[in-house]
Amino acid sequence: MASVVLKLLSTKMCQMCILPRAQLLRPGLLGWVASLDYSMDQGQKPQELLQSMLQKKKQHFKESGQILLKDIKETRDKVKEKMEEIVERENVLTIPNLLCISRIVISPFLGYLILQSEYHLALGVFVFAGITDLVDGWIARNFESQASKMGSFLDPMADKVLIATLFLSLTYMDLIPVVLTGAIITRDLFLVGAAFYVRYKSLPPPRTLSRYFDVTHATAQLSPTAISKWNTGMQLLLVATTLAAPVFSCVDHPALHAMWYATAGTTLASAVSYLISKNTYRFLKPKK
Numbered sequence: 001m002a003s004v005v006l007k008l009l010s011t012k013m014c015q016m017c018i019l020p021r022a023q024l025l026r027p028g029l030l031g032w033v034a035s036l037d038y039s040m041d042q043g044q045k046p047q048e049l050l051q052s053m054l055q056k057k058k059q060h061f062k063e064s065g066q067i068l069l070k071d072i073k074e075t076r077d078k079v080k081e082k083m084e085e086i087v088e089r090e091n092v093l094t095i096p097n098l099l100c101i102s103r104i105v106i107s108p109f110l111g112y113l114i115l116q117s118e119y120h121l122a123l124g125v126f127v128f129a130g131i132t133d134l135v136d137g138w139i140a141r142n143f144e145s146q147a148s149k150m151g152s153f154l155d156p157m158a159d160k161v162l163i164a165t166l167f168l169s170l171t172y173m174d175l176i177p178v179v180l181t182g183a184i185i186t187r188d189l190f191l192v193g194a195a196f197y198v199r200y201k202s203l204p205p206p207r208t209l210s211r212y213f214d215v216t217h218a219t220a221q222l223s224p225t226a227i228s229k230w231n232t233g234m235q236l237l238l239v240a241t242t243l244a245a246p247v248f249s250c251v252d253h254p255a256l257h258a259m260w261y262a263t264a265g266t267t268l269a270s271a272v273s274y275l276i277s278k279n280t281y282r283f284l285k286p287k288k
Contacts, residue, residue, distance in 0.1 A: 096136035231266035
């Protein structure tokens with residue numbers, strides 16, 4: 001059989017048409033034919049020979065698949081390593097961030113105190129939360145190592161959680177109008193949704209859940225507008241005054257009514273400013 005294949009390979013047509021395209025296959029083909037002749041000379045049955053050949057092919061494909069999976073894994077690891085170099089990482093375990101988290105943690109407790117009509121204690125807890133807000137901002141501005149891009153999102157987020165809890169609790173106790181609370185909650189939900197969208201748009205591919213929620217990946221920075229800062233101040237002043245009203249027996253005072261309208265006006269103005277301002281969020285450029 002090997003002699004027949006050799007004659008076929010030596011023909012003019014084979015040399016002109018087939019061999020120029022299959023030079024790499026010729027040694028393997030000749031070896032396979034020689035192996036086939038040898039196996040048949042040894043008395044091995046064709047069926048057994050075919051099974052042996054199929055088993056070898058199966059093993060060959062298995063080894064090729066393992067090599068391919070290894071190459072894919074190495075390529076994925078290299079891409080991940082490159083992305084780690086491009087996306088900026090920062091230290092998020094800072095004092096300002098921990099103070100922001102503390103405000104978020106005590107917000108449910110503060111709401112519980114209001115629902116239990118413990119206004120004296122609630123006012124004290126609120127004063128503590130206000131002090132942490134002032135302290136974390138002062139530390140972030142005066143100590144560069146304590147400033148973080150995440151803090152630019154976490155600080156207003158903590159304020160919104162605290163304010164939303166206070167407004168909902170005080171509204172439930174009939175100390176703040178429902179319409180005003182609804183407007184403030186709607187605005188805050190809009191801003192939270194916008195923050196999630198900005199995070200998605202600023203995150204370089206591949207956009208996976210693990211990378212999306214990895215807070216050490218800094219991809220954008222929040223820059224609140226001036227009217228938004230005024231609105232936050234008005235909201236804090238309103239809830240502080242409303243909390244103090246039962247303590248000092250001045251519930252439903254005309255000054256509180258005036259503050260309701262002022263807070264509603266700044267809330268609407270800040271929502272509009274976020275929609276028209278182009279400098280609210282700043283995407284961070286990847287490192288070169």
